[in-house]
Amino acid sequence: MDGLDVPDRKVRLREVGLRDGLQSIAQVMPTAEKLAWIDAEFAAGVREIEVCSFVPARLMPQFADAAEVVRHALGIEGLTVAALVPNARGAQDALRLGAHKLNYVISASESHNRANVRRSREESLAGFREVARLAAGTGTVLAGGVSTAFGCTIEGPVAADEVLRLVDGYLAAGAREIVLADTVGYAAPNAIRSLVRRARAVAGEIPIALHLHDTRGLGLANVAAGLEEGIREFDAALGGMGGCPHAPGASGNIVSEDLVFLLQALGFDTGIELPSLVAVRDILARALPEVSLLGAIAKAGLPRGFAPPSVSH
Numbered sequence: 562m563d564g565l566d567v568p569d570r571k572v573r574l575r576e577v578g579l580r581d582g583l584q585s586i587a588q589v590m591p592t593a594e595k596l597a598w599i600d601a602e603f604a605a606g607v608r609e610i611e612v613c614s615f616v617p618a619r620l621m622p623q624f625a626d627a628a629e630v631v632r633h634a635l636g637i638e639g640l641t642v643a644a645l646v647p648n649a650r651g652a653q654d655a656l657r658l659g660a661h662k663l664n665y666v667i668s669a670s671e672s673h674n675r676a677n678v679r680r681s682r683e684e685s686l687a688g689f690r691e692v693a694r695l696a697a698g699t700g701t702v703l704a705g706g707v708s709t710a711f712g713c714t715i716e717g718p719v720a721a722d723e724v725l726r727l728v729d730g731y732l733a734a735g736a737r738e739i740v741l742a743d744t745v746g747y748a749a750p751n752a753i754r755s756l757v758r759r760a761r762a763v764a765g766e767i768p769i770a771l772h773l774h775d776t777r778g779l780g781l782a783n784v785a786a787g788l789e790e791g792i793r794e795f796d797a798a799l800g801g802m803g804g805c806p807h808a809p810g811a812s813g814n815i816v817s818e819d820l821v822f823l824l825q826a827l828g829f830d831t832g833i834e835l836p837s838l839v840a841v842r843d844i845l846a847r848a849l850p851e852v853s854l855l856g857a858i859a860k861a862g863l864p865r866g867f868a869p870p871s872v873s874h
């Protein structure tokens with residue numbers, strides 16, 4: 562894997578379990594447990610967490626405590642606090658609190674976007690431009706996410722051109738990061754390689770992150786392909802939380818703990834202490850007893866003699 566022979570050995574894991582994971586379960590996690598989760602992940606070395614979604618509480622009671630969670634997370638020095646904002650209204654709330662990063666999402670598939678947010682992709686892009694106007698001058702980073710970038714449960718294959726058109730629109734509006742999301746686990750490593758290459762040609766110096774689901778078991782293989790293409794930021798969820806409404810029972814986001822294991826095995830520096838990260842699962846097991854946590858490392862333990870690269874913060 563000569564692509565791994567690059568000087569940049571640092572990889573950032575962005576925990577999305579508090580948003581992507583929690584939004585897929587019925588049980589509302591008590592606020593105190595969310596705060597304990599955030600604290601414990603930070604203590605384990607995680608330096609970026611998407612802590613909530615700014616959606617109306619009547620639509621998603623899970624995030625009724627978004628303001629409190631963001632306020633708490635902002636009190637942790639050194640943690641990048643990200644929040645999902647579906648529209649300008651949500652962005653206003655997040656900006657008022659001073660969130661460091663706003664994650665916005667548009668589906669590359671027109672039908673998926675309409676099914677999700679009842680807007681066309683063009684309307685969603687116009688919404689992002691509004692968010693960008695609100696965020697101008699605040700120092701808050703805007704991340705433009707393209708969901709179903711590798712395929713869609715309604716339309717099937719998604720053309721790369723559709724993805725690139727959105728990337729272009731995001732960049733023109735002021736996005737400072739692009740996130741390519743395999744929302745429903747359709748990607749294989751070759752698809753990751755080719756889309757990342759094409760997106761990089763459009764994005765230039767703007768960093769690209771991958772948001773991968775393990776719906777069909779290729780999550781970590783796709784990470785490896787992303788690493789070879791120079792990707793150094795990956796979303797993941799503790800215990801692999803986050804399902805897909807179109808595939809009940811299917812696995813969700815790639816597992817944070819297993820991602821760290823892969824990265825360490827390949828010699829990348831994540832800044833994360835794996836045993837401490839695995840221990841954070843106890844909080845979820847206690848607070849969400851009905852959720853089945855996934856993850857190979859938590860179940861099997863580390864290989865005997867496994868030596869992670871030295872950890873830096």
Ligand code: ZN
Pocket residue numbers: 581742744772774803814
């Ligand atoms: Zn997701």
